[in-house]
Amino acid sequence: MIVIENVSLSHRDTPILRDIDLSLPRGGITALVGPNGAGKSSLFSLIARLQPLQKGRITVDDMPVDTTPSRTLAQRLAILRQDGAVANRLTVREIVGFGRFPHHRGRPAAEDLALVDAALSEFDLHSLADRFIDTLSGGQRQRAIVAMTFCQGTDYLLLDEPLNNLDMFHARQLMRCLRTIADERQRTAIIVLHDINQAASYADRIVALRDGRVIADGTPDDVLTEDHLESIFGYRMKVEHMNGKPFVLHHL
Amino acid sequence: MTGRPCAKPQATKVAACAAFVVLVLLSICIGAGEFSPRGLFTDPQALELFLVSRLPRTVAAVLTGAALSIAGLIMQALVRNRFVEPSTAGTAQSASLGILIMTLFFPGAALAVKTLAASILALLGTSLFLAMAHRLPPAQPYLVPLFGLVYGGVIGAVVTFVGWQTELLQYIDIWTNGEFSGVVRGRYELLWGTAVMLVVAWRVADRLTLLSLGRDVSIGLGLGYQRTLQLGLVIVSVISALTVTIVGIIPFVGLVVPNLVSRIMGDNLRGTIPWVALSGAALVLSCDILGRVIRYPYEIPVATVMGVVGAFLFLYLMFQRSAHA
Ligand SMILES: Nc1ncnc2c1ncn2[C@@H]1O[C@H](COP(=O)(O)OP(=O)(O)O)[C@@H](O)[C@H]1O
Ligand SMILES: [Mg+2]
Numbered sequence: 001m002i003v004i005e006n007v008s009l010s011h012r013d014t015p016i017l018r019d020i021d022l023s024l025p026r027g028g029i030t031a032l033v034g035p036n037g038a039g040k041s042s043l044f045s046l047i048a049r050l051q052p053l054q055k056g057r058i059t060v061d062d063m064p065v066d067t068t069p070s071r072t073l074a075q076r077l078a079i080l081r082q083d084g085a086v087a088n089r090l091t092v093r094e095i096v097g098f099g100r101f102p103h104h105r106g107r108p109a110a111e112d113l114a115l116v117d118a119a120l121s122e123f124d125l126h127s128l129a130d131r132f133i134d135t136l137s138g139g140q141r142q143r144a145i146v147a148m149t150f151c152q153g154t155d156y157l158l159l160d161e162p163l164n165n166l167d168m169f170h171a172r173q174l175m176r177c178l179r180t181i182a183d184e185r186q187r188t189a190i191i192v193l194h195d196i197n198q199a200a201s202y203a204d205r206i207v208a209l210r211d212g213r214v215i216a217d218g219t220p221d222d223v224l225t226e227d228h229l230e231s232i233f234g235y236r237m238k239v240e241h242m243n244g245k246p247f248v249l250h251h252l
Numbered sequence: 253m254t255g256r257p258c259a260k261p262q263a264t265k266v267a268a269c270a271a272f273v274v275l276v277l278l279s280i281c282i283g284a285g286e287f288s289p290r291g292l293f294t295d296p297q298a299l300e301l302f303l304v305s306r307l308p309r310t311v312a313a314v315l316t317g318a319a320l321s322i323a324g325l326i327m328q329a330l331v332r333n334r335f336v337e338p339s340t341a342g343t344a345q346s347a348s349l350g351i352l353i354m355t356l357f358f359p360g361a362a363l364a365v366k367t368l369a370a371s372i373l374a375l376l377g378t379s380l381f382l383a384m385a386h387r388l389p390p391a392q393p394y395l396v397p398l399f400g401l402v403y404g405g406v407i408g409a410v411v412t413f414v415g416w417q418t419e420l421l422q423y424i425d426i427w428t429n430g431e432f433s434g435v436v437r438g439r440y441e442l443l444w445g446t447a448v449m450l451v452v453a454w455r456v457a458d459r460l461t462l463l464s465l466g467r468d469v470s471i472g473l474g475l476g477y478q479r480t481l482q483l484g485l486v487i488v489s490v491i492s493a494l495t496v497t498i499v500g501i502i503p504f505v506g507l508v509v510p511n512l513v514s515r516i517m518g519d520n521l522r523g524t525i526p527w528v529a530l531s532g533a534a535l536v537l538s539c540d541i542l543g544r545v546i547r548y549p550y551e552i553p554v555a556t557v558m559g560v561v562g563a564f565l566f567l568y569l570m571f572q573r574s575a576h577a
Contacts, residue, residue, distance in 0.1 A: 045468075048471075048472060049471065050467075050468050050471055050472070069474075070471060070474045070475070070476060070477075071474035071476075072474075073474065074472065074473055074474025075474070078472065079468075079472045081468050081469075081472075084468070084469065086465060086469075088461075088464055088465060088518075088519040089514055089515075089518040089519040090461075090518060090519055090520055091518060091520075094518075094520050098458075098461075098462065098465070098473060099473070101458065101462065101473045101474070101475070102473055102474040105458075106457075106458040106459070106522075132518055152473070
């Protein structure tokens with residue numbers, strides 16, 4: 001379980017996060033939604049100890065993120081950054097292989113190699129495995145980075161806008177893959193999504209952030225109402241229902 | 253630029269090794285004074301020449317070339333910029349400032365002590381450069397090498413000024429203009445310290461590759477980011493200090509060699525470090541041999557030859573890049 005208690009963050013007196021209290025139990029998919037600048041990426045970087053906590057406390061399976069050894073945490077929690085661009089000339093297989101680094105520290109065992117192969121298959125990357133990543137398209141690159149994060153094999157996955165650059169086929173495949181590992185392996189994904197209907201279809205829970213505050217938290221049915229959506233995104237949109245799930249006509 | 257790692261890596265590697273062996277043999281055979289390899293077994297004078305001069309000089313060129321290229325490679329990983337190297341971004345200049353200070357205040361100190369002082373100054377100078385380089389906007393990759401040139405230039409100017417004031421300019425020329433003609437038995441053995449650094453670099457190759465992926469990826473994968481940065485800085489500084497003290501500054505090696513190898517083999521340091529080291533050794537050896545034969549029996553310093561050869565290689569890299577970008 002990830003527990004966030006009373007966390008605030010500011011940058012030169014500008015508040016970015018204000019008194020966040022959240023607990024995210026093990027298993028399932030939580031979608032983090034909210035307008036640009038709401039503080040989603042900042043919250044992720046605090047959970048993943050990429051920047052120091054200013055106020056409050058965050059624990060992952062009871063381990064405080066600011067004092068637990070980085071390597072221990074890397075075996076429990078993986079993060080995909082929003083701007084995780086890799087400019088190096090590494091092949092896709094090498095990049096994905098680095099996802100196993102927290103486990104083998106440079107000496108991959110047969111099991112690690114097998115997991116790399118599995119991740120390459122899962123994300124449709126076998127035909128690109130020996131290509132240098134700087135020669136791929138944006139979406140192909142994104143898939144390679146997502147595969148690396150998956151390959152880390154952690155109980156918790158923080159994915160910041162993983163659907164960026166992905167075509168519909170691969171976006172759907174990623175969401176289904178997350179659903180599978182959440183259902184079959186009790187793994188936990190927290191994922192920043194801008195496509196609210198992906199959240200409606202795949203998430204168990206939606207947390208909405210605006211101006212650094214949690215302003216809605218609950219099942220898709222609870223959160224995706226016209227009133228809530230207006231308070232989150234600042235305009236009124238129609239919500240229909242299809243196959244028993246909310247369907248937001250946000251583009252009209 | 254090809255999308256896949258070199259189609260015939262095996263052939264390239266065999267060719268590189270063969271070229272290296274030929275260069276080593278040439279370096280042993282060429283120079284003022286008669287020498288033939290056969291004489292090694294029959295002529296005690298030839299053996300003496302070999303042990304006192306030819307072998308040390310060849311070993312020194314190999315170690316220097318390998319170490320300077322690896323220092324460049326690591327510096328590029330630390331700074332996350334392909335266009336920096338210790339000899340232009342202040343590391344080598346800081347090292348020579350260290351030796352200058354030692355020469356001024358402790359002229360009797362042993363060479364090892366002077367090298368240690370040079371290492372410490374190099375570490376300080378490079379740490380400062382790194383701290384500032386990490387603050388420059390990553391969207392403008394050419395700012396970092398430009399800043400490095402200015403930074404290195406300023407430190408170099410301080411060295412020259414102090415040297416001029418204290419009438420030590422001719423000494424300074426020894427450290428700033430690299431050459432191997434002074435390398436004989438008993439005067440170069442400290443250079444083996446660079447071999448230790450090479451072994452360390454290869455052992456931590458995966459961590460250095462992770463560093464080059466950036467802070468967030470490194471930390472996310474559980475790397476001790478600060479510690480690895482510091483280790484990289486120490487390797488770069490010690491290599492620079494040792495080579496500057498014993499050979500003098502040689503430009504371009506640390507810049508062009510890692511870039512050429514990266515183009516063919518990529519940036520996974522576990523695989524590329526041996527080839528970067530080998531290519532660097534081959535490049536410095538060839539420039540040293542050229543310097544010995546161009547005006548035979550007079551010598552041109554290796555730094556001068558490298559200035560020309562390296563500049564051409566660099567231009568080649570630049571134009572290749574823009575043709576494929
Ligand atoms: N390094 C930074 N310096 C100053 N302000 C920042 C920095 N990083 C983020 N912010 C500000 O923090 C707020 C939240 O940013 P972020 O967490 O990236 O939002 P989101 O991911 O929800 O779009 C924004 O207003 C942004 O301008
Ligand atoms: Mg964001």
